[in-house]
Amino acid sequence: MPVYTNEGLRFDNEQEAIDWFKTTLNTETPIGELYEELHAVKEWEEGDFDLQATGLNDKEVHIQLDSPSHEGKVFRRVQYNSYGNNEPLEFEPLKELIDNMIKSVNVASIIAFDKVIEILGAIKEGNEKYIADRVTSSENLVLTVQAERNMYDGAVVIAITDEKTKEQYQDSIPSDEEGRIDIELVEKTVESIFLKQMSGKFDGEEVTVDGYKLQFLLNYAHENEKEVEVKII
Known part of the structure; x- marks a missing residue:
């Protein structure tokens, strides 16, 4: 009966698999x-x-x-x-x-x-x-x-x-x-995941507000069909 490894390798029988596995063994680590x-x-x-x-x-x-x-x-x-x-x-x-x-x-x-x-x-x-x-x-x-x-x-x-x-x-x-x-x-990394309100200096290159990343807030708004209010002060 054929047998398979977790990686998908196929062998005709268990003994063939064991014989192949033995060829991969070394007496020293590479x-x-x-x-x-x-x-x-x-x-x-x-x-x-x-x-x-x-x-x-x-x-x-x-x-x-x-x-x-x-x-x-x-x-x-x-x-x-x-x-x-x-x-x-x-x-x-x-x-x-x-x-x-x-x-x-x-x-x-x-x-x-x-x-x-x-x-x-x-x-x-x-x-x-x-x-x-x-x-x-x-x-x-x-x-x-x-x-x-x-x-x-x-x-x-x-x-x-x-x-x-x-x-x-x-x-x-x-x-x-x-x-x-x-x-x-x-x-800030952890809090960015939870924040739904941000106010502060915007960094367009990093897309952050006072160091908090906007991506999680915007993704949440998109996935939950929420409206977003943007103000420039």
Whole structure:
């Protein structure tokens, strides 16, 4: 009887699949010594981050660290991808970069979570400057904060999901070459998702009002057939 892998590969029978799988096994990792050095970093493990390191060689690697809190519904992740790199990666600079990315994720997740809870509290008290149905309740809030870095750029992506409605809203904050972000942007990034009123200095290039992004407000108006009032003061 034919069998298939999750990726869609077909084999005539189970034994053929097992034989093929054995040909993919190696006695050494393709990323070499870097693999052992990465897995020897105790502070990542102590910080509740699970590490996966794969790659083609010691130049092109994919590193992922996950720290899920299923009870708190907060999911932190770091992803580094060096595909396209032509030089062997050095462990110490790579570790420093990942450390910075972890710090960015940790701080951003705390600030973002607190801000969402603050906004939900304001909505419950009748504050009308926020869109009320983004998240149905704090119990249904799922927060994902992910730091990403490749050979060209990087960012921290913040995703807010309602577990009940399955609706998700996300935005990103650019990071520098060292994996750091402007922490002050976290609150504005989160609040932009909920705001239905804005007033302040308009930036036509970034399409922001006092640093708050207009895209979520305009998308909400479009999707819900709402009218928009625009004034130039």
